[in-house]
Each structure stands twice: as structure tokens, then as C-alpha cells.
Amino acid sequence: MTTSTFSKTDEYGFVRPDDFDYVEYEKFMSVYLNLLTNYSMKWVRLLLNNSQMKRNAKLKKFVRTGIPLVLRARVWTSVSGVQKLKDRYGPDMYKQMLRKPINEDIRNIITVDVPRTYPDNIFFHPNSENQKTLFRILCAFAACNPEVGYCQGLNYIAGLLLLITKNEESCFWLLRVLVENILPDYYSKTMDGVIVDIEVFSRLVKKKFPEVSQHMNDLDMPWALVATKWFICLFSEVLPIETTLRVWDCLFYEGSKVIFRVGLMLVKHYKKELLECEDIASLAECFKSIVQRPFPLNCHIFIKQMFTEIGSLPMSLINDLRRQVSAERDADKSTYKNRKG
Amino acid sequence: MANRAVPQRPNGQTPGKICQFKLVLLGESSVGKSSLVLRFVKGQFHEYQESTIGAAFLTQTIHLNDVAVKFEIWDTAGQERYHSLAPMYYRGAQAAIVVYDITNQDTFERAKNWVKELQRQATPGIVIALAGNKLDLNTMRSVQTDESQTYAYENGLLFMETSAKTSANVTEIFKAIAEKLPKNETTNTAGQGRRLVESEGANKSLSSCCK
Numbered sequence: 271m272t273t274s275t276f277s278k279t280d281e282y283g284f285v286r287p288d289d290f291d292y293v294e295y296e297k298f299m300s301v302y303l304n305l306l307t308n309y310s311m312k313w314v315r316l317l318l319n320n321s322q323m324k325r326n327a328k329l330k331k332f333v334r335t336g337i338p339l340v341l342r343a344r345v346w347t348s349v350s351g352v353q354k355l356k357d358r359y360g361p362d363m364y365k366q367m368l369r370k371p372i373n374e375d376i377r378n379i380i381t382v383d384v385p386r387t388y389p390d391n392i393f394f395h396p397n398s399e400n401q402k403t404l405f406r407i408l409c410a411f412a413a414c415n416p417e418v419g420y421c422q423g424l425n426y427i428a429g430l431l432l433l434i435t436k437n438e439e440s441c442f443w444l445l446r447v448l449v450e451n452i453l454p455d456y457y458s459k460t461m462d463g464v465i466v467d468i469e470v471f472s473r474l475v476k477k478k479f480p481e482v483s484q485h486m487n488d489l490d491m492p493w494a495l496v497a498t499k500w501f502i503c504l505f506s507e508v509l510p511i512e513t514t515l516r517v518w519d520c521l522f523y524e525g526s527k528v529i530f531r532v533g534l535m536l537v538k539h540y541k542k543e544l545l546e547c548e549d550i551a552s553l554a555e556c557f558k559s560i561v562q563r564p565f566p567l568n569c570h571i572f573i574k575q576m577f578t579e580i581g582s583l584p585m586s587l588i589n590d591l592r593r594q595v596s597a598e599r600d601a602d603k604s605t606y607k608n609r610k611g
Numbered sequence: 612m613a614n615r616a617v618p619q620r621p622n623g624q625t626p627g628k629i630c631q632f633k634l635v636l637l638g639e640s641s642v643g644k645s646s647l648v649l650r651f652v653k654g655q656f657h658e659y660q661e662s663t664i665g666a667a668f669l670t671q672t673i674h675l676n677d678v679a680v681k682f683e684i685w686d687t688a689g690q691e692r693y694h695s696l697a698p699m700y701y702r703g704a705q706a707a708i709v710v711y712d713i714t715n716q717d718t719f720e721r722a723k724n725w726v727k728e729l730q731r732q733a734t735p736g737i738v739i740a741l742a743g744n745k746l747d748l749n750t751m752r753s754v755q756t757d758e759s760q761t762y763a764y765e766n767g768l769l770f771m772e773t774s775a776k777t778s779a780n781v782t783e784i785f786k787a788i789a790e791k792l793p794k795n796e797t798t799n800t801a802g803q804g805r806r807l808v809e810s811e812g813a814n815k816s817l818s819s820c821c822k
Contacts, residue, residue, distance in 0.1 A: 379690065382641045389659035396659070422640065422690045423664045459692050492699050495685075498665030507661075551631075551683045554668035 281339075282433050282511055283393040287562070294564045302570055310338045317341070323348035325523075333523040334577060336516050336570070343435035350522040351451055352443045359414075364439045367410035376419045380408045387425040393433060403438050404429055411445055418449060421457035423502035430506050434515070444522075448504075453526050454592065456502060464501050466599065467526075468494045470591040471501075471533055478581070479537055482544055491550050496557040500533055508561050513569035520573070527588045534583075535576040539565055627677040630794045634682045634785075635701045637725045638710035639718040640689030643744040646775035647710065648686045651785055656776050663688045666700055673782070673789055680789040682706075701729060706738040706788045713743045713772060714751040719759065726766060738791045740769035740784055747774040 276292055276299075279285050309332075316332055323329060323345065337345045347353075356363075384405045388394045394401060407428050412419045427448065431441040449456070455463030472493040476483035486493065499507070504521065505514045509532075520528045537544070540560045547553040566572050636644040645667065646660045652671040663686055672681040685700045687693070701707060707729055711722040722741060729739055741763045743754060756772060763770030769787050773780040 379640060383662050386641075386659045386662050389657065389661060421692060422662050422688060425662065426664070461692055461695060465695065490703070494696060494699055495666065495668075498696060502664050507664075550633075551668075551670060554683075555670075558668060 279392055280511060283391040284388070284511055285390045285392070289562075291564060291567065294567060298564075298568045298570075302568075305570065306336070306338065309335055310340075313338055313341055325349065330523060333519050334573065336573070337519045339434075342515070342519070343437065343440055346435075346444055346518070346522045347440060350444065350447045352440075352447050355443060355447055355451070363414065364410060364442050367413045367442075368406060370410075370413035372409055372412045373416075373419065376412050377409065379422075380405060380412070380420050380425075383420075383422060383425045384408070387429045391429075391433070394429065400429075400432060403441075404432060407432065407438060407442050407445065410442055411449075414446070415450065417459075418457045419459075421461070421502075423499075424449070424457060426503045426506045430514070430518075447522075452521065462596075462599075464498065465494070466592055466595045467501055467529070468497050469595045470588060471497055471530055473591055473595075474530055474534060474583075475537055478534060479541060482537055482541055485545050485547075486553070489547070489550055489553060491553050495550075495554065497533060501529060504529065505532060510562065510567045510569070513566050513572055516569045516573045525585060527583055527585050530588060531576050531580055531583055534580045535572065536560060536566070538579060539575075628794070629672075629679045629681060630792070631681045631683060632706055632789075632792055633685070633704045634706040634708065634788070635685045635687065635704040636708050636710060637687055637697065637701070637729075638689060638742075639712070639715075639721040640691075642689065642710045642712040642715070642718050643773075643775050644689065644708075644710050645686050647708070647742065647744060647773060647781055647784075648684055650775045650778050650781045652684070654778075656778075665693075665696065671785075673786060675786070675789055678794055680792070680794075682785065682789075697728075698732065701733045701737075703734060704737060705734065705792060706740070707733065708740045708742050708784065708788070709768075710742045710744050711754065712745050713754050714745055714748050716753045719743075719754045723762065726768065730766070738769070738788055739767075740771070740788050742780075742784055743770075743772040744775060746772045746779050747776045 276286075276295060313332065316328070317323070320326075320329060329349070333345070333349065384401050385396060387401075387404060394404075404425065408420060408425060411424070411428070418424075424445070428441060428445050431444050432438070435441050435444065453463065454467070455461075456467070457464075472483070475486075475493070505517050508514070509517065517528060517532055540556070543556055543560070544553065547556050560566070636648060638644050640662070643660075645663050646656060648667075648669055649655050649657065649660065652669045665688060667686045669684045669686065670681060671684065672679050674680070685704070687697060687700050707725075709722045709725045709729070711718040726739060726741070729737060741759065743756070743759050759772075760770055762768075769784070769791065771780045771784045771787070773784055775781060
């Protein structure tokens, strides 16, 4: 059972920060570990009845309550549509992509970025097997998706996928499904998708928490200053690791709208503090600190509240907003062009 | 993460005046932008510094005589495709450090482009410093000091060769910037020189943020 002292390194190999709140964490884990054991047994029963992991309300509810670590890779792969991609491209695609040459510049930047991916994680030590694997995955991905090639941030996503799946090929396919199916154009050369989604997020904040939106405007703080990393890294390196994984559980099942929910939950919970900030610097500090506070650390409550306290957020609304923002951007671009021309 | 114990500056007497400036770091990926900031703010160096996504925000205060100069530092992502986000970070900045790697000529060319962009689009009067980083790798140098020095002189930039690893010239470059920034007490723009005034009044001098 639980002991009273937690190691300096968590079960995923991440070294806990010096200011890690062990007291708060222990309080949370003493309850959460029991929950996990309970859910694990329920998951086993569920998978006996639904071994194909067909999408239904029950499975969705289970995903929202958290996928046990041992089942995570399998469930992510099943619910996210990896199989469809594999059927389309053939099961040998990964091996073929490993042999395909890639652009020298891209190869160079991957070479530099791999050793700087989770350098504090014990499984990503210099020249570790994981570093070599990560390098291959990122190169294979660049080879199969030349539109994207490599975008900084993908290293963190692939790295975390690797820590969870512990399987090179699964990691490659999950990375593809994220970039090509779940997220719209975040990592392309213009990063249009992420720029649009940050604007969509800003409009959602305006709708749901107008006073925060007004305050950000008054202080001349664009959301992109804080939210770029949220969207690009999908909260990896932003939220505590367990919370990030619980977010990814939902992301693989429900799609990119989940990212907006997480952001809105943070705004809602810390609204008072954000409103008390008097300038950009204190806002930036505030955003930097809130993600490591007790509330996001308690992943169970965090995920629960994010689905109960934000209100409805259908994919159709997100897509409407995306279309609207994209159209406005296109119009702006053509006005700019005409003016220049 | 390490404790945020900021190394105390010598002569940490109570300053008479506090000036706040927004400073942005720009430059090609992996030239050492984050490492320079980490050295300046926390006195640390990591051989493998995590790549910055979007941007990171840090602050550090240095003392010049009786003035406390507080830098609000925006450290940005270097990869070319993040370029479209950059104007958001340098908007309203009163100072910029454009960083290149002395062992890599391409990064120097990229630095020149950043300088051009800043001179064209950032706050008029912005203080720009050029930092040739990785001076510890002097033996592998491919950008000559003379070349950068001349370029910096011709473009009115502060220039230093630095090493985040050995800490050579790191505090010095921030100090040189602090010295060059206007610290007149009359103006107080809480939003830190937020909007750039275009066309009329070009080269309008910067408003500092002294309290």
C-alpha cells in the first residue's frame, strides 16, 4: 500500500520539482490509489464485454474516469482510430518510413532536439535507448508527413507517448493520429491551426468569462503568450504529469475540443487571481504558477470539474468558430495584400 | 524545478528608484537563448536545455547605482515556423537580445534578419543587443568577432560575445542594455510602452517605466 514518502522521481521517470508539494500530493494519492484499484477491476470487466472497444456512452464515461496505466496504450490505440490509419497505409509503413531519406535541415533540428527532450527524465538520459528510439520516430514521422516535417513540440508529445506505450511503432501511429486526425494543422509550416485555435479559445473565454477576457484585453495580454504551449504540447510540461495523461485519455477519445475545456477550467478556477493581476508580468507569473498548484495536481477532481462546470462545448460549436476565425484571417490577409499591391 | 532563489546582486541596498523594462530574446533554434536567460536569472546552466515552445517568461532585477532595473524577459521559440508568433512577443519591448551561435554562420545570418525586422517593426528606439553565444566553443568558431563587431557598429547595436556555459559576459550584456535604456522618471506607462506609434513621430523616444 502507500508509504508516507514519495520518491523524488515519479513512476514515469520525471524528477519532481524541488518545490513539489508532497503533503498535498500524499493527501490526494491516499484517496486516488484506492479509486485506481477499484477502476482497474471495472476496466477489466468492461474490456471482457467490449474487447473491440466499440465507442459507446459507457466506454466514454470510463475514459473520462481515467484509463489504468497498464491499459492506456491499448485503449488510446483502439479509440483514436489508429487501426483505420494502419488499414489505409498498411502495417509495414513504419519500417518503410524509417528507410526514407528526409530533408537535412529537419534531420539536424531533430538531432539537436532529442537530447533536450525531458532531459530530467531518467528514461531519457544521454544516449539512452529511448533517445535513439525517439529520434527514429520523429524522423519516420517527418518522412511520412513532409507537410509538417518536424515542429518543435512534437518531441515532447512523441516522448511522452513513448514513455507510456513503451513501443516504438505504437508511438509512431499515435503521433500520426494526433497530428493528422485529432488536431487541425497545428504543426504545419505556418502553424495556422494553432493560431486559429488560440483565437477560438480567446472567444470562448470571452463568452464564458467575459470579465477575464476584458481584463486580458485591458492589460494588452494576447492569449497566445500563455496558451501556445498548452495547445502545441497538449499540456505536457504544463500540467502535472498524471493530469496531462488524464487529459490525453479524453483527447484520444473525444477529440481536440478537450483542449479548450482544460484551458477554460484553468481560467474558471483561477479567475479571481487572474483578475487581481495588475500587469502583463504578474499575469504571466500567475499562469506559470497555477498549473503546479494543488487543484490541477488533483487530476481526478480536475477532470471531473472540467466536464461538469464548464457547460456544453460541442465539437460543432468549436468547428463553427474555427471556420469563422479562418474566414476572418483570410479576409485580413487579402485586404493586406490588396493594400500592399 | 529549482527554487526561484535569485542570486542576490552585490550592493543589494534599497534602491531609490525601480525601472521596469520588457526585453525579448530572439534568434535561431538552439543558439542558447534560454541558456542565457537561465544563467542570468538563476545562475545555472544545463547542458541539455529544454527547447522552448511558444515562449517563457522570467524576471530579474539588477542594480545600477541607485536604480533597480527590473527586466521582464520573454524568451521565445527559435524554429522558423514559430516566427509568425514573434511580433506578439516583441511588441512593446524596450530591449531585445538577438542571439546567434559563433560556431554556426547560418545563425548569424538569421540574427541579421531579426535585427532588420526589429528595426522595421518593433518599438521605435528599442535597444538591441547582439549576442554571439557559445564563446566556450571558441576553437570551433565560424563567425569572426570583427565581422559581427562591424555589423553591430554599422547598425547601432550593442555587441558582446557570451557564454551561457561559463557565464562570460552574460550579466555584462544585460547590464550594458540597462545602462543604455532611458531611465527618466517622468514617464510611467504601466503597460510598458505598449503600442508602437507608426508613421508620424517615428523615432519617438521610448517611454520607460520608472516608479
